[in-house]
Amino acid sequence: MPRRDGGSWNAIISASSRAGHPAEMFSLFADMNSLGIRPKDVTLASVLACCAECLDLRGAQQLHDARWAFDGILQPNDISWNVIIRRYLLAGMGDMAVHMFFRMVWAGVRPLVYTVTHAMLACWDNGALKEGRCIHTFVLRHGYEHHIHVRSSVVDMYAKCGDIDAAQRLFNLAPKKDVVMSTSVVSGLAACGRIADAKRLFDGMEQHNLVSWNAMLTGYVKSMDLTGALDLFQQMRHEIKELDVVTLGSVLNACTGLLDLGKGEELHALALKCGLFSYPVMMNAFVRLYSKCGCLRNAERLLLFEMGSERDRFSWNSLISGYERHSMSEAALHALREMQSEAKPSQSTFSSALAACANIFLLNHGKQIHAYMIRNGKGDYGLELFDEMRKQGIRPDSVTFLGALVSCICEGHVGLGRSYFTLMTDEYSIVPRIEHYECMIELLGKHGYMVELEDFVDHMPFEPTTAIWLRIFDCCREYGNRKLGERAAQRINDSKPLTPVIFVESTPDYECSGSDDAEPMPFC
Incomplete structure (x- = not known):
């Protein structure tokens, strides 16, 4: 084209975005800016959406670009606000997502239904109960409570932020109770140890999904009703064939707590059959099971030969703890030395290592470990003390x-x-x-x-x-x-x-x- 005005630039940039060609879109957008042509709001919205799609590829820099593009819009509409709020949410920055939601409201833009649900999701993801209550007030004042997705997200926010009484009260008042809302309350009740209430609601559900089964299994394990967890797993296997890493992880934790090596080996075979064994969290759980049950050769084989680069400090901690528990103190200290080249020891590591030193009267080794602990104070422990x-x-x-x-x-x-x-x-x-x-x-x-x-x-x-x-x-x-x-x-x-x-x-x-x-x- 001999002459390219703002309209033609905006059209080709929007088309590139819709066609899924982010690199071409960014290049065109940069060329347009270099020529001093001002993009329209619709163009900036296209750039913003494209940044969103590329977020997992270019990380924080793309989020920065997305915010820059958003700030360039003179009067962002509800769609643009929804995109930037969702980007912050997906990036794990729930506090910024909530902040942008309030800015949207203050700017006088009426949120989309999904924007409200994203804001609620950001609240429970960030533990922001106070902000969640404010958004709930906004929902009630502006008529969003009639939307089933919004109602479910509000119940979910209260349940996951720890106000289970509010979640249950809203659940009881809801004219229609879908499986998502029911599962949220079941999860909240189970998480705070009210297993009997959770089981009663669970049994009354018209249908169960995998999430509701997992919530009950996790609740049984957290409340240390390990036999109940295994019984529920048997019931689950009769009703549905679906399971995932959370399912097996919960049941495996129950087996570990009961020192039920036989059941754990059955789960090992099931994990291999279902293609779930290769997940690091699963392999870590099996290392812990075998270490705690004294089957240390299996634990060594998993950690040293099968996990490879996937092993982390949790894997090593399980093995070191197993060695110490079963009177193999020299092996525990040797594993600690091997661990140092791959992972940073934690408080659990030091507890097992010091116990191993005490078992075989290695005072000097114990003093050296003590000195290392003093040189590295633990940030998370400091935050626990502050709370x-x-x-x-x-x-x-x-x-x-x-x-x-x-x-x-x-x-x-x-x-x-x-x-x-x-x-x-x-x-x-x-x-x-x-x-x-x-x-x-x-x-x-x-x-x-x-x-x-x-x-x-x-x-x-x-x-x-x-x-x-x-x-x-x-x-x-x-x-x-x-x-x-x-x-x-x-x-x-x-x-x-x-x-x-x-x-x-x-x-x-x-x-x-x-x-x-x-x-x-x-x-x-």
Whole structure:
């Protein structure tokens, strides 16, 4: 075409998106922008949807592109809002999905039915009961409760966020109870240990699906009614032929708890027959069964020869625990040394290793393990202590929150860290200090949350220090955020450093395979 106006560019870009050619679509969109032609809202919506389809291929960068495309829409419609909310949900960023839902409502856009269900799903996925209740209020005020999918998602949210009484009350009031809603309440009752109530509702269901069977099996195992779990599995096998990894995993846990090696071997054969044995979670479960039952040769064969690169610290922990339990302490310590080259030991590993040292009077080895434990404090354990402290009504101070944020950085809990930062001011009226802002910069930047990092920097109540800009600069180089990276470079150079910086995106060093996490123990 001798002349290409905005209409022709918009048409070809939309067509490429609909045809499933994301690379071509992105190329055309870049060419259009380079010529200074402004895309229409429909074009940006097409780009946004295409980013969504490519999310699993290009990860966080695609999500960043999707948000950039969305922010370029002057007046996003209900479909555009639905796409960006769903993208955040699929990316495991439920807090951002909920945040965008509230922004949509505040903007005066009426959500689609599926947008409401996505927001509810994000709430239970993120444990956001307070936000879920707000959305439920919105549902009631705007007439969404008549949609069966919305009603089911509300019940599901309450059940999975732990408010099972609210879930059961809504379930009882529902004019129509489908299998999805019934399964949600069964799962919630079973998860909180109300097995009798769950079984009563389960028996009253007109039909059972695999999810409802699995919910009951999991509930029996969690409540330690292991014989009941095996009996229910026999009933299930008579009614349906379908099963999955969750089914076998629950029954296998029951066999392990009962030390029923014979039944476990039958499940091993069934897993092979159904093609489910190759899943890492299943192989880990069988290593645990054989280790705990004293069939250590089988456990070794599975872990060393069949699992290969799929083995992780849980596999090693099961084997090490089995060795220690069955008086093979030297083998336990040898397995610990082998484990160090592949996985980082956990609290369970150290418990078994120290018990093994005690069994054969290896005091020096025990001291070395103790020293290693001191050098590596556990972030998740710190967060458990923080939650327990709050449950007991003890008021945390700014130092406590600082420790919690550091733990979130170590363990990669970005959403939790953001919640704690908000909790400081909203619930405890603690004014964040510069150390807290430094932690949030580190948390978002280290784990690649570039959009959120830029937004956080923009809303800081003070100008970041040069040290903070340097950390932002490094994160932007690593994750390719040119806009914020160049801004950071300008701020750093304005401080007149001895060596000025220039923003150049870093490239991965594929020759380096080492890791600080792989530090060997002194006796290795």
